Amino acid sequence: MKKILIIQGNPVSPSYNGALAEAYRKGAVQAGADVRMITLNELTFNMNLEGGYRNKLPLEPDLLHAQESIKWAEHLVWVFPIWWGGPPALLKGFIDRVFMPGYAFKYQKGKPFPDQLLKGRTARMITTMDGPSWYFKWFQGEPAHKMMKISTFALTGIKPVRITTVDQVGKKSDEQRKNSLDKIEQLGRKMG
Numbered sequence: 001m002k003k004i005l006i007i008q009g010n011p012v013s014p015s016y017n018g019a020l021a022e023a024y025r026k027g028a029v030q031a032g033a034d035v036r037m038i039t040l041n042e043l044t045f046n047m048n049l050e051g052g053y054r055n056k057l058p059l060e061p062d063l064l065h066a067q068e069s070i071k072w073a074e075h076l077v078w079v080f081p082i083w084w085g086g087p088p089a090l091l092k093g094f095i096d097r098v099f100m101p102g103y104a105f106k107y108q109k110g111k112p113f114p115d116q117l118l119k120g121r122t123a124r125m126i127t128t129m130d131g132p133s134w135y136f137k138w139f140q141g142e143p144a145h146k147m148m149k150i151s152t153f154a155l156t157g158i159k160p161v162r163i164t165t166v167d168q169v170g171k172k173s174d175e176q177r178k179n180s181l182d183k184i185e186q187l188g189r190k191m192g
Contacts, residue, residue: 001032002028002032002074002075003033003034003072003073003074003075004028004034004035004036004074004076004191005036005037005038005069005070005075005076005077006021006024006025006035006036006037006038006077006079007037007077007079007091007094008037008038008040008079009040009078009079009080009081009087009088009090009091009094010040010041010080010081010088011040011041011090012041013041013042015081016128016169017079017080017081017126017128018039019181020079020126020128020166020180020181021037021039021077021079021126023182023184023185023188024077024126024185024188025037025188026188027184027185027186027188027189027190028188028191030188030189031188031189031190031191036069036072036073038069040090040091040094041090043060043062043094044060044062045059045060045062045063045093045094046060046093046097047093047094047097048093048096049093049096049097053100056100059097059098063094063098066094066098067098067103070098070121071118073121074121074122075121075122075123075124075191075192076121076124077123077124077126078091078125078148079125079126079127080125080126080128081127081128081129082127082128082136082144085136085140085143085144086143086144086147087144087148099152099156102117104117104118104155105117105118105156116156117156117157118156118157119157119158121157121158122158122159122160122162122192123159123160123161124162124163124164124187125148125149125162125163125164126164126165126166126184126187127144127163127164127165128165128166128167128169129167129169130167130168130169130170130171132167132168136167145163148161149161149163162192164183164187166180166184
């Protein structure tokens, strides 16, 4: 049984991201996966990495539970909107606080790159945006995707990372939104 963790990062509730996360969960459960879900706006934690890595804040219970769930999972599904080219501050703050040295990576003296402590996990990003995906890719350079895939997941050993984008969400009809939900549910059934 594949162990899947879905992390829903939209600070607004209810949201279309929440519906997409639920569609993926439904498909994965139907396919026999063991699924956990974290909805970031339901957690209680300080988003600011006060003190940096030298004077680390103790992790709140919700973040300790999130770390345990990430270690438990074989496949991580990140669902979030793209705002101003990047993920919401809530998601970035979650990563800053959870993906700490000694948990997600470990620096070694004399080595240019850290040890990757989250190897053996794969990921899927499901992102939404109001603009067209071609503009995000060719004119903006996909900053949110690159931040997550290269600067976060590659550094910590999570690979491969696949990306599904639902664009022009605000312009979609109800039928188009439902079609996108159906496609995400199918992705969940494939557990990829």
